[in-house]
Amino acid sequence: MRAPTYDILGIGNAIVDVVAPVDEAFLSRHAMHKGAMALIDAGTADRLYAAMPPASETSGGSAANTCAVAAMLGARVAYIGKVADDQLGQVFRHDIAAVGVHFPSLALQGGAPTARCLIMVTPDGQRTMNTYLGACVTLGTADIDAELVGDAAVTYLEGYLFDPPEAQAAFRAAADAAHQAGRKVALSLSDSFCVHRHRAAFRDLVDGHIDILFANEAEITALYETNSFAEAAAWARRDVGLAALTRSEAGSLIVAGGETVEVAAVAAPVIDTTGAGDAYAAGFLAGLTAGKPFVECGRLGSVAAAAVIGHYGARPQADLRRLAGL
Amino acid sequence: MRAPTYDILGIGNAIVDVVAPVDEAFLSRHAMHKGAMALIDAGTADRLYAAMPPASETSGGSAANTCAVAAMLGARVAYIGKVADDQLGQVFRHDIAAVGVHFPSLALQGGAPTARCLIMVTPDGQRTMNTYLGACVTLGTADIDAELVGDAAVTYLEGYLFDPPEAQAAFRAAADAAHQAGRKVALSLSDSFCVHRHRAAFRDLVDGHIDILFANEAEITALYETNSFAEAAAWARRDVGLAALTRSEAGSLIVAGGETVEVAAVAAPVIDTTGAGDAYAAGFLAGLTAGKPFVECGRLGSVAAAAVIGHYGARPQADLRRLAGL
Numbered sequence: 001m002r003a004p005t006y007d008i009l010g011i012g013n014a015i016v017d018v019v020a021p022v023d024e025a026f027l028s029r030h031a032m033h034k035g036a037m038a039l040i041d042a043g044t045a046d047r048l049y050a051a052m053p054p055a056s057e058t059s060g061g062s063a064a065n066t067c068a069v070a071a072m073l074g075a076r077v078a079y080i081g082k083v084a085d086d087q088l089g090q091v092f093r094h095d096i097a098a099v100g101v102h103f104p105s106l107a108l109q110g111g112a113p114t115a116r117c118l119i120m121v122t123p124d125g126q127r128t129m130n131t132y133l134g135a136c137v138t139l140g141t142a143d144i145d146a147e148l149v150g151d152a153a154v155t156y157l158e159g160y161l162f163d164p165p166e167a168q169a170a171f172r173a174a175a176d177a178a179h180q181a182g183r184k185v186a187l188s189l190s191d192s193f194c195v196h197r198h199r200a201a202f203r204d205l206v207d208g209h210i211d212i213l214f215a216n217e218a219e220i221t222a223l224y225e226t227n228s229f230a231e232a233a234a235w236a237r238r239d240v241g242l243a244a245l246t247r248s249e250a251g252s253l254i255v256a257g258g259e260t261v262e263v264a265a266v267a268a269p270v271i272d273t274t275g276a277g278d279a280y281a282a283g284f285l286a287g288l289t290a291g292k293p294f295v296e297c298g299r300l301g302s303v304a305a306a307a308v309i310g311h312y313g314a315r316p317q318a319d320l321r322r323l324a325g326l
Numbered sequence: 327m328r329a330p331t332y333d334i335l336g337i338g339n340a341i342v343d344v345v346a347p348v349d350e351a352f353l354s355r356h357a358m359h360k361g362a363m364a365l366i367d368a369g370t371a372d373r374l375y376a377a378m379p380p381a382s383e384t385s386g387g388s389a390a391n392t393c394a395v396a397a398m399l400g401a402r403v404a405y406i407g408k409v410a411d412d413q414l415g416q417v418f419r420h421d422i423a424a425v426g427v428h429f430p431s432l433a434l435q436g437g438a439p440t441a442r443c444l445i446m447v448t449p450d451g452q453r454t455m456n457t458y459l460g461a462c463v464t465l466g467t468a469d470i471d472a473e474l475v476g477d478a479a480v481t482y483l484e485g486y487l488f489d490p491p492e493a494q495a496a497f498r499a500a501a502d503a504a505h506q507a508g509r510k511v512a513l514s515l516s517d518s519f520c521v522h523r524h525r526a527a528f529r530d531l532v533d534g535h536i537d538i539l540f541a542n543e544a545e546i547t548a549l550y551e552t553n554s555f556a557e558a559a560a561w562a563r564r565d566v567g568l569a570a571l572t573r574s575e576a577g578s579l580i581v582a583g584g585e586t587v588e589v590a591a592v593a594a595p596v597i598d599t600t601g602a603g604d605a606y607a608a609g610f611l612a613g614l615t616a617g618k619p620f621v622e623c624g625r626l627g628s629v630a631a632a633a634v635i636g637h638y639g640a641r642p643q644a645d646l647r648r649l650a651g652l
Contacts, residue, residue, distance in 0.1 A: 021643060049420060050420070052420075052424065053424050053425075054385065054394065054420075054421040054422075054424045054425055054641060055417075055420070055421065055424075056382050056383065056384040056639060057382065057383040057384070057417060058382040058383070059380065068380065086412075086413055087412055087413040087414050087439070088413050091381075091383060094375060094376070094378075094380075094381070095380040095381065096380075098378065098379050098380045098381075099379070099380055113413070311637065311638075312637075312643070313382060315380060317347060317638070
C-alpha cells in the first residue's frame with residue numbers, strides 16, 4: 001500500500017457561523033435547547049437572524065473546523081463539503097484554503113445559498129446552534145471522490161452528515177472507499193440530539209464499520225442509552241478499535257482494546273465553547289497520523305480545544321503550533 | 327425649533343470588515359503603511375484576500391461604528407450609507423438595525439457588491455486597512471434625506487466620505503441641510519493619509535463649516551502641517567467651536583473656545599485597535615447630545631474605546647451601558 005498524500009480527509013456540512021452573544025432569556029424566548037444543534041428552514045433562519053443581536057461571521061462546520069485546526073497543527077488535510085457560489089461560500093472557501101486545506105469540492109450553482117449556523121453564546125460560554133443547511137442538502141455520493149478518499153490515512157466524518165437526506169449515502173460511500181483502500185474511518189457523534197435522531201444508524205456504524213470514534217459524555221451516553229459514562233465507555237471499547245471520549249474541563253478518556261489513557265484538559269478562560277470538540281478531534285488525529293502515542297494525541301486535542309474556547313468563533317486565532325510546543 | 331427625533335445621524339461608507347491577524351512581515355510583503363487605510367480596486371481586493379489568513383467578517387464603516395456604539399449607549403441614532411443587495415449587505419443591515427439604529431438607505435441593485443475593508447491586525451494590536459469601496463461609490467446627494475438631517479441634533483460625517491467621488495457633494499449637502507435646520511455638524515478626520523489626500527477641502531470645512539471636530543494626534547497635526555500637537559490643538563481651538571482630540575493611551579484633549587478639558591484613557595488589554603476612534607466619538611456624542619459636561623462626554627468616549635480594543639472587530643461585544651455605569 002503506498003503512503004497516503006493526506007493525513008486526514010474531512011467530510012461534512014460546509015457552514016458559515018453567525019455568532020452572537022445572548023442572555024439566557026433569549027434561549028427561552030425562542031424555545032431553544034441550550035447546548036444543542038437544531039435544524040431550521042430558510043424562513044425560520046431569516047426570522048431568528050432578525051431577532052439576533054449584532055453578530056460576526058466566521059467559517060464553521062464541524063468536520064471543516066477539525067480540518068482547519070489539524071492543518072494549523074501541521075497535518076496534511078483535505079475536505080469535501082458543499083457551499084454555494086455566493087459571498088458566504090467564498091468566505092468559507094477562503095478560510096479553509098488559507099490554512100492549507102485542499103478543498104476541491106465545486107460550488108453549487110443557482111440553488112440554495114451557503115449554509116449558515118446561527119450560534120447563540122450565553123454568558124457561561126455555552127453555545128446553542130440553529131442550522132439552515134442550504135447548499136449542504138445537495139451533498140451526495142457524486143461528491144465523494146473515491147481516489148481522494150483512498151489517498152488519505154483517515155477519513156473523518158461528522159455525525160451531522162446524517163441530517164441532510166443525500167449525505168448518509170455519501171457517508172457510507174466514503175467509508176467503504178476508505179476501507180477498500182486499506183485506510184481508517186473516524187466518526188464524530190457531533191451532538192446528543194443528532195444521536196437521538198439517528199441512533200440506530202450510528203449504532204450500526206459504530207459496531208464494526210468505524211475505526212475511530214469521537215464523542216463527548218452526552219453523546220456517548222445517548223448512543224448507548226445509559227446514564228453511566230463508565231458503562232458507555234465500556235460499550236465503546238467493545239465496539240470500536242479506538243474511542244476518544246471528551247468530558248469538557250474533566251479532560252478526555254481514550255479507550256483502545258485493553259489500553260486506557262486519561263488526559264487532562266488544558267485550563268483556559270471560557271468565552272465561547274463553539275468548536276471545542278472539533279478542535280479536540282483535530283489535535284488527536286494530527287497526533288495519531290503523525291505516529292504519536294495516545295497520551296500525546298490527547299494532549300494535542302486538549303491544547304487545540306483550549307485555543308478555541310477563549311474567543312468567539314470555532315477556529316484558533318493564535319499560533320497553534322507554538323501553543324502545542326511543536 | 328422643535329426637538330429632534332434623533333440625537334445623531336451618521337453618514338459614511340457602509341463597509342463589512344474582513345479581519346485577520348498577520349505578522350509584521352505580511353505588511354512589508356504587501357507594501358502597506360502600518361496603521362493607515364488604503365483604497366484598493368476589486369482585483370487587488372481579490373488578490374489580497376487570497377493572501378490573507380482565515381478571517382472573520384463583522385460590520386464596520388467608521389461612521390456606522392460610531393452610530394452602533396452610540397445606540398448601545400442609549401442615544402437615538404440614524405445612519406445613511408450604501409450597501410448592495412447581497413449577503414454582506416444583509417449582514418451590515420442586520421448588525422446596525424440590531425442595535426437600534428434607523429437605517430433607511432435603500433440597497434444598490436445590480437451594481438458593485440457591498441464594500442469590504444480587509445483589515446490586517448499585527449501582534450501590537452495596530453490595524454492596517456485596505457478598502458474596496460464597492461457600492462459606496464454610488465452614495466450621492468440623492469441619498470441625503472434633508473428631512474432626516476434636519477431631524478437629528480448632530481449630523482456626523484466621516485472624512486473617508488471624501489474618497490468616493492460623489493460623496494463629497496453628499497457630504498456638503500448634508501452639512502448645509504443640518505445648518506439650515508439649526509442643527510450641528512460633526513466631522514471625524516478618519517485617517518492621516520485621508521487628511522493628506524484632501525487637506526485643502528478639510529481645511530476649508532473646518533474653518534467655519536463644522537461645529538464639532540474629532541481627530542487623533544496624527545490627523546490633527548497632518549491637517550495643520552505641524553509636528554506639534556499643542557500647536558495643532560491651538561489651531562483647532564481657533565477654527566472650530568468644539569474639538570475632541572484623541573491620543574491613544576494618553577487619553578484625549580477637549581478644546582472649546584476658552585475651555586480646555588483633559589480626559590484620561592481607560593486602560594484595557596489591546597488585541598485590535600480597529601474602531602477605537604469611532605467608539606470614542608460615539609461615547610462623546612452620546613454624552614454631548616444628552617447634555618453632559620465635556621469631562622463626562624470624554625469619559626464615555628474613553629470607556630467606549632476601551633470596550634472595542636480587547637477583541638477583534640470594531641464594535642463592543644459587552645454590555646456598554648453597564649461598563650459606562652449608565
